[in-house]
Amino acid sequence: MYINFWYPMVRSEDLGPDKPEKVKCLGLNFVVFRDVDGNARTLSDTCTHRGGSLSGPWELGERPRIVNGCVVCPYHGWEFGGDGECKNIPSIGYGTKTPARAKVDSYPTVEKYGIVFAFLGDLPEKERPPVIEVKEWDDPKWRANTVLVLDVPYYYERSIENGIDPAHNEFVHPTHGHSAINRETYKVRDHDVIDGEQGWGMVFKHRYAAPGLKGETWKGVEAPPADIFAGTETFGPNAMITEIEVAPGLKFRQYFIEQPVDDNRTRIFFVNMRNFMTEPKNDGPIHARNKVIAQQDIEILSDLYPLRTPISNTKEVLMPADKAVVAYRDWLAKFDDKGWRIDWNQFKARNSTGEIAFAIPSPGRRSSGNWVLETVPLLKNREARAHAKAS
Numbered sequence: 001m002y003i004n005f006w007y008p009m010v011r012s013e014d015l016g017p018d019k020p021e022k023v024k025c026l027g028l029n030f031v032v033f034r035d036v037d038g039n040a041r042t043l044s045d046t047c048t049h050r051g052g053s054l055s056g057p058w059e060l061g062e063r064p065r066i067v068n069g070c071v072v073c074p075y076h077g078w079e080f081g082g083d084g085e086c087k088n089i090p091s092i093g094y095g096t097k098t099p100a101r102a103k104v105d106s107y108p109t110v111e112k113y114g115i116v117f118a119f120l121g122d123l124p125e126k127e128r129p130p131v132i133e134v135k136e137w138d139d140p141k142w143r144a145n146t147v148l149v150l151d152v153p154y155y156y157e158r159s160i161e162n163g164i165d166p167a168h169n170e171f172v173h174p175t176h177g178h179s180a181i182n183r184e185t186y187k188v189r190d191h192d193v194i195d196g197e198q199g200w201g202m203v204f205k206h207r208y209a210a211p212g213l214k215g216e217t218w219k220g221v222e223a224p225p226a227d228i229f230a231g232t233e234t235f236g237p238n239a240m241i242t243e244i245e246v247a248p249g250l251k252f253r254q255y256f257i258e259q260p261v262d263d264n265r266t267r268i269f270f271v272n273m274r275n276f277m278t279e280p281k282n283d284g285p286i287h288a289r290n291k292v293i294a295q296q297d298i299e300i301l302s303d304l305y306p307l308r309t310p311i312s313n314t315k316e317v318l319m320p321a322d323k324a325v326v327a328y329r330d331w332l333a334k335f336d337d338k339g340w341r342i343d344w345n346q347f348k349a350r351n352s353t354g355e356i357a358f359a360i361p362s363p364g365r366r367s368s369g370n371w372v373l374e375t376v377p378l379l380k381n382r383e384a385r386a387h388a389k390a391s
């Protein structure tokens with residue numbers, strides 16, 4: 001898992017004006033809420049007083065949990081603004097100056113495509129990777145389904161690797177054509193893997209046979225007339241865009257923007273764009289269909305071992321059809337070399353002592369000191385990752 005990328009936190013429609021939401025991402029808790037202007041804000045969830053959770057519990061308190069745009073800690077009522085500063089400490093009197101050290105980390109937050117994104121890291125604005133772009137969002141020829149949220153019980157890198165794997169479709173998704181495989185001729189066709197259009201990832205495009213159709217040959221391989229083009233671009237460690245051209249000019253573009261909850265849970269925010277069957281009445285059936293396909297992947301991916309992707313490709317037997325997976329891992333290595341990867345083994349071991357509270361470093365840490373929470377341990381580079389030991 002990496003700091004310094006934009007992560008989806010909650011759907012806009014799920015973030016009300018007076019209820020703070022608890023979100024777990026990168027192994028840590030965050031509180032997301034709306035300020036007086038209705039803008040979404042994201043803070044580290046740990047109150048610097050004595051460790052209360054700023055986001056909860058909602059049901060117990062009768063007192064409002066957002067006051068004057070501040071989130072109120074349910075334990076002793078300290079009030080934190082969207083900038084992370086503590087504005088009021090009731091025990092010393094409302095309006096009394098609060099200690100500077102009472103601050104919590106505040107993360108840049110934007111809302112796009114029906115999703116609240118937070119930048120979980122400390123890079124200054126100019127150096128930050130951008131939020132993923134949903135290019136068709138404002139194009140009237142395209143229709144977006146409302147964001148579908150899928151909770152899956154596995155590590156996010158396993159999920160991304162599945163999305164860039166052209167060899168699993170025939171086997172995991174029966175409707176994608178295993179029955180049509182001709183054992184004499186079937187193989188995953190050659191495809192190129194190049195750098196992605198949006199930067200921060202790779203892209204491949206692949207042509208494969210649609211189910212149950214027979215036809216001509218293409219480069220010596222059986223190629224039914226209704227061949228389908230499909231391809232995927234990755235974006236950062238946690239997002240990908242799959243394009244499926246079901247017939248000439250008729251396309252789905254599917255954005256999977258993933259929230260790595262911890263090392264065995266992921267929440268996927270799925271934005272499905274299409275330029276055909278654009279009438280709203282098709283939204284429901286398309287959602288239902290996507291859920292069936294997702295469930296087929298979930299069943300396979302819930303059973304992979306080890307939990308996380310291996311550090312070395314020599315720990316698996318990789319084939320040409322895995323070349324997009326290799327390219328994605330090469331991009332991860334670049335993020336490792338920027339020093340953005342969380343040292344998960346060390347974090348897990350120290351966190352489990354139950355004596356230390358951690359936070360993802362926020363940009364504010366670059367301009368001021370004296371922070372109460374310890375920042376998550378990070379790995380310096382790929383080399384350090386290879387030598388990091390579970391302790």
Ligand code: FES
Nearest residue numbers: 047049050052073
């Ligand atoms: S722990 Fe939050 S106000 Fe005391």
Ligand SMILES: [Fe+2]
Nearest residue numbers: 162169172297
């Ligand atoms: Fe799949």
